Amino acid sequence: ALFYVLSVSQWGLWILLFWPQHLTLSSPLDCRDDQGSLSRCTSISQEKLLDRVIHHAELIYRVSEELCSLFEELFIPFPFRLQSNQAAYACITKALPIPSSKSEIEQISDKWLLHSVLMLVQSWIEPLTYMQNSMERYDHAPDMVLNKTKWVSEKLFSLEQGVVVLIKKMLDETTLVTVYSDQNTVQNDVQPDVLESVMRDYTLLGCFKKDAHKMETFLKLLKCRQTDKYNCA
Template structure:
């Protein structure tokens, strides 16, 4: 069937994050290990690996959102999502949105903004796994992609925390934004409502993953060419 052909055709796309995550580890050594226990890695190398991690997360989030949209969201509803009262769970966070705001904030707030975004998505993405399991026709590749992103987000959080300690000489931040009521569970919603909620989650996460990548790349630019990072 067409669905079978589509699933077979994207298996290569599904596998590349796993291959890249092995070839570009976020750990300070080439073998497996916890980034939070690796203070010997240089700040420059750590930032490069955190950026690579964020790039992968954003790319896979794009693929997951597109696949979900194609399989479960009728075309008219794709256009109505932003008009139906669905808002992103991170809207309440003090994250700069305009280019001028982003250019003006300090390195400290760039890192803290990334950490806020990462932490705020850990719980929703974990919950998304339980909702996707209820879809009768959810392809394995979609489940694998969202699971991969959820796991790598935790690793990214570890990397950003260590980066904050290195660059700003700060201890681990105790605030976990995913525990402050930003994400509210819904009990057995209607199927269409469930689809639109999950679609909103994936769409919002894709946008926030792009913000994480952008903030980290701006930080990297400031380290190398402070006056030419527009």
């Protein structure tokens, strides 16, 4: 059995603290119309779209933090938490050409900021789908964990759509192809044992949280450059 230790009363506290449904009601980012085109985002201004994309990225990062904390409390003994932190170098997006130091980030162009965000978003779509399917196989997995994972996965698709339209608006680029392949990519056909699966999902969550923070930071830097180019450090 998994490390499932919360009581019913504790669950009530988790629900109050960790499910920010009220935050999702403002500034929605739903670009696709009934025909599947991205017209809902192309019809609004660049400034308004950037604000919505930033808000969306903020929500994704915030919920990823909550999901990590909840997952850790439910399933991960303390010694294993330390091991996961030490294994952060194994994140699946490590091989991407994403700037990491402050000096690199300050020097890159607006175009590269946007492309970096899109690369991160697209690189996580498949792993999050895998993780969602993996958690559904847990014994006694709480609905809250499953719902949060599904929510983040769905919102990542919406963020991708918003960033694609933003690139078209800001860079006047009509096509964009991101190709990502790395040996650390999650293998969907592998069925590890329960503990191994839990630890893999825990590592994925930690890595995604870090990358979600990068997405948010890059987008906020882009917004700052639009309004106060010389004071965004």
